[in-house]
Amino acid sequence: xxxxxxxxxxxxxxxxxxxxxxxxxxxxxxxxxxxxxxxxxxxxxxxxxxxxxxxxxxxxxxxxxxxxxxxxxxxxxxxxxxxxxxxxxxxxxxxxxxxxxxxxxxxxxxxxxxxxxxxxxxxxxxxxxxxxxxxxxxxxxxxxxxxxxxxxxxxxxxxxxxxxxxxxxxxxxxxxxxxxxxxxxxxxxxxxxxxxxxxxxxxxxxxxxxxxxxxxxxxxxxxxxxxxxxxxxxxxxxxxxxxxxxxxxxxxxxxxxxxxxxxxxxxxxxxxxxxxxxxxxxxxxxxxxxxxxxxxxxxxxxxxxxxxxxxxxxxxxxxxxxxxxxxxxxxxxxxxxxxxxxxxxxxxxxxxxxxxxxxxxxxxxxxxxxxxxxxxxxxxxxxxxxxxxxxxx
Amino acid sequence: xxxxxxxxxxxxxxxxxxxxxxxxxxxxxxxxxxxxxxxxxxxxxxxxxxxxxxxxxxxxxxxxxxxxxxxxxxxxxxxxxxxxxxxxxxxxxxxxxxxxxxxxxxxxxxxxxxxxxxxxxxxxxxxxxxxxxxxxxxxxxxxxxxxxxxxxxxxxxxxxxxxxxxxxxxxxxxxxxxxxxxxxxxxxxxxxxxxxxxxxxxxxxxxxxxxxxxxxxxxxxxxxxxxxxxxxxxxxxxxxxxxxxxxxxxxxx
Numbered sequence: 001x002x003x004x005x006x007x008x009x010x011x012x013x014x015x016x017x018x019x020x021x022x023x024x025x026x027x028x029x030x031x032x033x034x035x036x037x038x039x040x041x042x043x044x045x046x047x048x049x050x051x052x053x054x055x056x057x058x059x060x061x062x063x064x065x066x067x068x069x070x071x072x073x074x075x076x077x078x079x080x081x082x083x084x085x086x087x088x089x090x091x092x093x094x095x096x097x098x099x100x101x102x103x104x105x106x107x108x109x110x111x112x113x114x115x116x117x118x119x120x121x122x123x124x125x126x127x128x129x130x131x132x133x134x135x136x137x138x139x140x141x142x143x144x145x146x147x148x149x150x151x152x153x154x155x156x157x158x159x160x161x162x163x164x165x166x167x168x169x170x171x172x173x174x175x176x177x178x179x180x181x182x183x184x185x186x187x188x189x190x191x192x193x194x195x196x197x198x199x200x201x202x203x204x205x206x207x208x209x210x211x212x213x214x215x216x217x218x219x220x221x222x223x224x225x226x227x228x229x230x231x232x233x234x235x236x237x238x239x240x241x242x243x244x245x246x247x248x249x250x251x252x253x254x255x256x257x258x259x260x261x262x263x264x265x266x267x268x269x270x271x272x273x274x275x276x277x278x279x280x281x282x283x284x285x286x287x288x289x290x291x292x293x294x295x296x297x298x299x300x301x302x303x304x305x306x307x308x309x310x311x312x313x314x315x316x317x318x319x320x321x322x323x324x325x326x327x328x329x330x331x332x333x334x335x336x337x338x339x340x341x342x343x344x345x346x347x348x349x350x351x352x353x354x355x356x357x358x359x360x361x362x363x364x365x366x367x368x369x370x371x372x373x374x375x376x377x378x379x380x381x382x383x384x385x386x387x388x389x390x391x392x393x
Numbered sequence: 394x395x396x397x398x399x400x401x402x403x404x405x406x407x408x409x410x411x412x413x414x415x416x417x418x419x420x421x422x423x424x425x426x427x428x429x430x431x432x433x434x435x436x437x438x439x440x441x442x443x444x445x446x447x448x449x450x451x452x453x454x455x456x457x458x459x460x461x462x463x464x465x466x467x468x469x470x471x472x473x474x475x476x477x478x479x480x481x482x483x484x485x486x487x488x489x490x491x492x493x494x495x496x497x498x499x500x501x502x503x504x505x506x507x508x509x510x511x512x513x514x515x516x517x518x519x520x521x522x523x524x525x526x527x528x529x530x531x532x533x534x535x536x537x538x539x540x541x542x543x544x545x546x547x548x549x550x551x552x553x554x555x556x557x558x559x560x561x562x563x564x565x566x567x568x569x570x571x572x573x574x575x576x577x578x579x580x581x582x583x584x585x586x587x588x589x590x591x592x593x594x595x596x597x598x599x600x601x602x603x604x605x606x607x608x609x610x611x612x613x614x615x616x617x618x619x620x621x622x623x624x625x626x627x628x629x630x631x632x633x634x635x636x637x638x639x640x641x642x643x644x645x646x
């Protein structure tokens with residue numbers, strides 16, 4: 001069984017490039033170039049140097065002692081929250097901005113939900129001196145004001161997506177429309193492991209530094225490279241893809257993907273795509289997505305803007321379909337409780353996305369000597385208002 | 394040979410109109426088709442609305458959102474069209490995104506189209522290579538022409554490939570853009586129209602995107618076989634309703 005993308009851009013039956021002809025030249029250029037460029041020594045050197053000096057990698061693999069005691073198992077946190085800009089998103093934007101430069105692009109567009117990917121994109125555009133336009137749903141602009149301000153300070157133009165539900169999926173539609181309208185000079189930095197091939201694979205490879213480091217760091221700490229489990233939250237699935245990547249073929253490593261159940265998986269307000277989704281096409285790839293019987297894409301819901309997406313990346317659909325990964329769904333309430341608990345137990349304020357991954361310990365039994373690595377994908381600064389409102393702080 | 398092929402053989406420039414099914418009102422679909430035909434339109438693209446129409450500009454997006462709110466579904470559209478061939482004899486094409494067709498079942502969708510008398514499909518997000526490998530035989534079985542798009546960025550080599558897979562006509566997207574009306578064409582368009590004309594393709598070309606009035610229609614059809622008007626027509630429906638159809642069609646030719 002292969003869990004990797006094949007030469008046609010598929011993971012099993014998922015993936016591909018279902019794009020209008022207008023996007024074909026751009027996507028085809030990327031498809032032909034991405035592996036070649038990523039393999040160039042000068043590219044690798046520049047990428048690794050920036051990850052080290054600018055992002056602050058390697059991010060620590062931290063043994064969470066008090067949390068481990070509480071849940072009776074060995075819990076390690078992969079501290080992506082300590083990266084520059086506060087989340088794993090920057091790993092991918094650094095990679096893609098270097099890719100864009102090598103492809104001779106001068107204008108960058110991106111979509112963003114919570115604003116983390118938008119900030120990470122605005123950051124690398126400032127770093128490289130490239131024009132940056134970020135599409136963001138009108139509703140998200142209102143609920144993520146600090147990140148909107150960050151992007152503006154970094155020199156990006158934030159354009160509201162006014163169509164549809166005015167959230168992440170619509171911001172992605174607008175970014176795609178922009179790319180159709182600007183086919184020559186523009187590179188689209190997709191923030192998640194979604195989109196037409198080669199995006200899911202390219203984003204996954206840039207994020208795979210997470211699992212590569214886990215291996216090295218765990219070897220130092222525990223004398224073995226492979227944990228018993230890796231755990232990550234999943235919206236589109238970029239931090240999950242990076243966390244799982246180097247363990248996909250290590251069958252002894254259990255893979256746990258944690259989706260947002262919102263107000264309950266079957267409450268009608270949920271983003272638990274693996275349970276509620278069916279095979280379909282969203283944003284250029286065939287994958288599991290939430291839709292009506294008529295094939296209209298439905299609005300997801302989660303308290304966490306970063307998990308509020310009606311699909312998952314095609315790699316994850318394949319991991320679900322083959323049973324390689326176990327999918328769990330965590331409600332808003334469970335996630336918020338786990339987020340606050342991490343603050344008290346470990347002195348770390350996690351992003352609400354990440355809190356979903358942390359919440360599985362409440363109802364999942366691990367053995368005392370199991371090593372469980374959780375991707376702490378982002379810090380909670382951006383979510384302070386949500387925490388304040390929720391807990392009445 | 395279906396109605397599209399026959400229509401393409403006529404010695405005239407073809408005027409084709411796109412509209413979104415179920416817009417402005419749910420039950421407007423059939424009256425719009427009939428009025429377009431009765432006012433001399435040569436061919437009609439019936440838009441199957443989708444929640445996330447990523448190749449479309451604001452006008453068609455809004456009409457799609459409204460049509461879905463009105464209750465339009467694939468099943469509903471097929472119901473509305475079931476007796477359409479009793480009154481309408483011009484070519485009818487369904488234009489829509491692939492996901493709703495997938496959920497209906499691609500073969501069931503094709504079979505239903507054949508039963509009703511739909512002549513072809515335009516599916517902007519079904520790439521030509523996937524079509525050729527997975528669906529071409531199916532479309533042929535049901536006698537449906539599948540129409541592909543080309544753009545100013547499409548290479549000659551790829552245009553030839555698309556021509557080889559196409560059956561009917563090639564949808565020549567006028568400029569690098571989403572759908573939406575423009576008032577004029579520039580040098581880039583003219584050069585592109587000439588480049589494609591010189592390729593001497595087996596399938597005639599019909600120009601779409603950015604055609605809004607007599608001038609753009611005439612410019613687009615100087616070399617091409619015809620042109621498709623979408624957004625500008627939807628704007629007319631929006632402001633004048635179906636009573637505005639006669640005047641709109643007459644203003645084009």
